[in-house]
Amino acid sequence: MFGIGLLKGLGVTLKHTLETFTDDRQQVPDRYRNSIELGHGRRIINQPIDQEGLLTIQYPEEKRQLPERFRYIPMLIWDSEKNEDRCTACGICAKVCPPQCIWIVRDSDANGKPVTRPSEFYIDAAVCMSCSFCVEFCPFDAIKMNHDYELAVFDRYPQLVYDMEELTVPLEYYAALWPTQYATEQEQRRKDEEEKKAQEEAKARAAEAKAAKAVAVAAEPAAERKTSSAEELKRKAQERAAAKTAVVAGKVDESAAVVSAAVVSAAAATAPAVAPVAAGDADGDAKKTRMEELKRIAQERARQRKAEAGE
Ligand code: SF4
Numbered sequence: 001m002f003g004i005g006l007l008k009g010l011g012v013t014l015k016h017t018l019e020t021f022t023d024d025r026q027q028v029p030d031r032y033r034n035s036i037e038l039g040h041g042r043r044i045i046n047q048p049i050d051q052e053g054l055l056t057i058q059y060p061e062e063k064r065q066l067p068e069r070f071r072y073i074p075m076l077i078w079d080s081e082k083n084e085d086r087c088t089a090c091g092i093c094a095k096v097c098p099p100q101c102i103w104i105v106r107d108s109d110a111n112g113k114p115v116t117r118p119s120e121f122y123i124d125a126a127v128c129m130s131c132s133f134c135v136e137f138c139p140f141d142a143i144k145m146n147h148d149y150e151l152a153v154f155d156r157y158p159q160l161v162y163d164m165e166e167l168t169v170p171l172e173y174y175a176a177l178w179p180t181q182y183a184t185e186q187e188q189r190r191k192d193e194e195e196k197k198a199q200e201e202a203k204a205r206a207a208e209a210k211a212a213k214a215v216a217v218a219a220e221p222a223a224e225r226k227t228s229s230a231e232e233l234k235r236k237a238q239e240r241a242a243a244k245t246a247v248v249a250g251k252v253d254e255s256a257a258v259v260s261a262a263v264v265s266a267a268a269a270t271a272p273a274v275a276p277v278a279a280g281d282a283d284g285d286a287k288k289t290r291m292e293e294l295k296r297i298a299q300e301r302a303r304q305r306k307a308e309a310g311e
């Protein structure tokens with residue numbers, strides 16, 4: 001019959017509308033229970049991506065929660081537990097930022113001495129490329145990626161240059177956007193603090209033991225300390241004397257060995273010459289005579305030169 005198909009299609013549409021409406025009403029309490037307040041009546045609805053039924057969201061007042069690892073531009077964390085900025089103005093994020101869109105000014109105290117907190121912190125959202133390098137390199141978990149993607153403005157400057165006030169969010173906001181990562185970081189922080197505490201306790205125990213030892217030494221009778229010191233000095237003097245003797249003995253042995261070797265070698269060198277001395281007395285006399293002859297000739301020549309010079 002003409003129009004049956006049309007009626008079937010309208011029936012299917014009506015069925016889905018009613019189901020959606022029913023699901024939507026069933027989920028209403030849950031959708032607001034864990035929602036995240038953004039201020040000015042805006043909120044992020046905690047609706048898993050795969051959940052059906054919540055098709056009606058009052059955008060832009062309501063937004064769906066995005067996957068945890070979604071990132072847009074960075075945000076600075078205000079530590080609500082310690083009531084201070086986590087940022088220490090170390091400047092690492094500004095150094096690693098590829099397009100160099102972070103500016104930081106370090107704060108100073110009344111004497112002009114720099115302190116570990118920023119007085120100004122700017123990010124140019126028009127340049128930021130959402131790479132998350134700043135987050136990866138921050139050693140204090142002070143900067144994280146925000147899920148806020150609605151940044152449309154009429155003028156790029158200065159509206160897209162976010163200052164510290166615009167960038168700062170409370171820790172709870174970060175915990176709600178990044179629950180898994182937040183839990184992991186908190187666990188790590190807890191472990192680090194425990195370790196630090198254990199180290200401090202060990203240090204305190206060592207200091208106590210040292211102090212107790214010093215007290216015990218101070219309480220020891222002065223006469224005993226004197227005796228023990230005198231004995232100690234005597235023992236050390238004996239050790240030094242023994243060491244000295246050993247060194248001298250070593251040197252003497254060494255010299256004796258050297259002298260013996262010299263004597264032996266001299267004897268070896270002279271031995272063949274000694275025997276012919278007796279036999280060669282005649283050669284010695286001839287040599288002596290020859291020397292005297294040469295001396296006489298030299299004297300004679302000197303006299304002649306003197307006489308010629310006098311003429
Ligand atoms: S956000 Fe992190 S890396 Fe950047 S200045 Fe602050 S503490 Fe340093």
Ligand code: SF4
Binds near residue numbers: 073074127134
């Ligand atoms: S996300 Fe990347 S580009 Fe943006 S501020 Fe951080 S480091 Fe720079």
